[in-house]
Amino acid sequence: MKRYNKVFFLAQFFFYFSIGLSPFVNKLQAQIAIGKPTFPFTQICANPSFNAFDVNFSFTPTSGITASNQFIVEMSDGNGSFASPTVLHTSVAGSITTSPAKITFAVPVTTSGEGYRLRIRSTSPAATSQLSNPFPAYYKPQDSQFSINNSISNVVFCSGGSYVLSIDNPGTGTNDSPLKYPGLTFNWFRDNGPTVLPTKVASATGATYSVTSPGVYYAETNYGTCTSDSYSNRVTVVSASSGATAIITSSLGNPFCISQGPTTLSVTNGNTYQWYKDNVAIANATNQTYSVTTPGQYSVKVGFGTCDASASINLQEVTFNASLNVANTNAIVPGESLAVAVTTDATNPIYKWYLNDVQIPNVTSNTYSATVKGTYKVTITEPGSCTVSKDLTFNVTYTTDPNPFPDVPEIPNVISPNGDFINDTWVLPLTYVSGTNTEVLIISAFGEVVLQTNDYQNDWPSITSPIDFKNVNPIYYYIITTPDKKVKKGSITVIK
CATH class of the missing domain: 1.20.5 (Single alpha-helices involved in coiled-coils or other helix-helix interfaces)
Known part of the structure; x- marks a missing residue:
């Protein structure tokens, strides 16, 4: 028992x-061990067209992971700290089951530093690898040459003073300014010639650098140990006890296109500024730049502390030449015509003709025959990336000017506008014409209003209000309303 x-x-x-x-x-x-990550690169130099890099790692045992496991690639900050790691890639659950493994990742556009590290984490079971070896990493959003100092290659500053070099933003032409890409820093260098390496200017990492000693200077976007093609032009800075120089540049060039809006005038950097137009000081124009919309002679006085400099620019607009073959004022005999022609060097010009500020319909060539008196204007427009227009004017009078307001007894119901100056226009009694505040309304047979005025000039039909002769002897209807509301109605037959 x-x-x-x-x-x-x-x-x-x-x-x-x-x-x-x-x-x-x-x-x-349920435990696995993840080995130290390795990679084939020594540094990461990413850009918008290439941002794919591989990391290799191993883990054991492979049987220790579950079907829901994910491997996560994490990156430290630029100093190697994982206090707030960046997730570069998370694998699909259960997609990595064999060791060694490889994951391809991309770095953020804000990546910039010399001491990054990687680590690998698993989710099921939870495990973390050792840290990788440190490596430099930079994302290069801009990697082309840019301009500083408005591409001005030679400047003078006052002895004992300074001169500020600035990265242009946006700069002129096709300049791709790195200032358009937030987060970038810059290195400034003094060029020591072809046989000596450039000297990096200490503590100069911003978009400007204040030069206090003569030399040749340039800037470069800071991509650390990655090769940088983002660098500026060279600027030679000279010190002088007097005779400092200043240069004005126009953001839209000179001549500039007025139709594109104002152009910004910029001058060499100094301590104080005063802008002038035609040698007259412009009130409150005391900045390094001045925005203008009209051509003219502009100048500026720049103070450098111990000496001053002046600069000027004859700002011109993009234009073309155009002229007429007639005088400003021309007299013709009633019934005759004046042949007007435009001569211009504009490219593919467009023409619009006006009589008394009303566009003459269906006239688009460079010639016109003026048959009635009045003030004429032709607008010539050169189309393209810079649209430019120019107006030319001339006047036509009669050698014998007929009375425009004869004393007729009745309202006519027939007119014949054939250019013989006999019954060419609809002439009303004096009680209905200009100065009486009588409303004259003329309507076509289709119900269209062809004339409505309280200041009738006895000038219908006219060049700007022509007759439609689609029908033989078209008929129009009139309504005349006096200031005391008396109404006259009737028809007008037009005989060609």
Whole structure:
């Protein structure tokens, strides 16, 4: 009986021992070890057209991961700290089951530093690798040459003073300013000639640098140990006790296109400024730049502290030449015409002709025959990237000017506008014409209003309000309303 109890006790012991050990054994089987990440690169130099890099790692045992496991690639900050890591890639659950493994990732556009590290994490089970070796990494959003100092290559500053060099933004032409890309820093250098390496200017990482000693200077976008093609032109800075120079540049060039809006005049950087137009000081124009919309002679006085400099620019607009073959005022005999022609060097010009500020319809060539008196204007427009227009005017009078307001007894119901100056226009009695505030309304047979005025000049039909001869002898209808609301109605037959 005692032997039986002992055997029973041992059986129970091993049974409960195995139950208690089971979670511990399972826990051991659910752990994996991830090796130190390695990579084929020595540095990362990414840009908008290339941003794909590989990291290799191993883990053991492969049987330790679950079907829901994901591997995560994390990157430190530029100093190697994982206090706030950046996730570069997260694998699809269960997609990586064999070791060694490789993951391709991209770096953020804000990447910039010399001491980045990588690490790999798993999610099921949770594990973290050792840290990778440090490496430089930069994302280069801009990697082309740019301009400083408005591309002015030679400047003078006053002895004992300074001269500020600035990265242009946006600069002229196709200049791709790095200032358009937030977060970039810059290195400024003094060029020591072809046989000596340039000297990096200490503590100069911003978009400007104040030069205090003569030399040749340039800027470069800071991409650390990555090769940078983002560098500026060279500027030679000379110190002088007097005779400092200043130069004005126009943002839209000179000549500039008025239709593109104002152009910004910029002058050499100094301490104080005063702008002038035609040698007259412009009120409150005391900044380094001045915006203008009209051509003219502009100048500026720049103070450098111990000496001054002046600069000027004869700002011109993009234009073309155009002229007429007639005088400003021309007299013709009623019934005759004046042949007018425009001569211009404009490219593909467009013409619009006007009589008394009303456009003459269907006239688009460079010639026109003026048959009635009045003030004429032709607008010549040169289309293109810079649209330019020019107006030319001339006047036509009659050698014998007929009375425009004869004393006729009745309202005529027939006119014949054939240019013989007899019944050419609809002439009304004096009680209805200009100066009486009588409303004259003429309507076509189709119900279209062809004339409505309270200042009738006895001039219908006219060049600007012609007759439509689609029908033979068209008929129009009139309504005349006097200031005291008396109304006259009738028809007008037009005989060609």
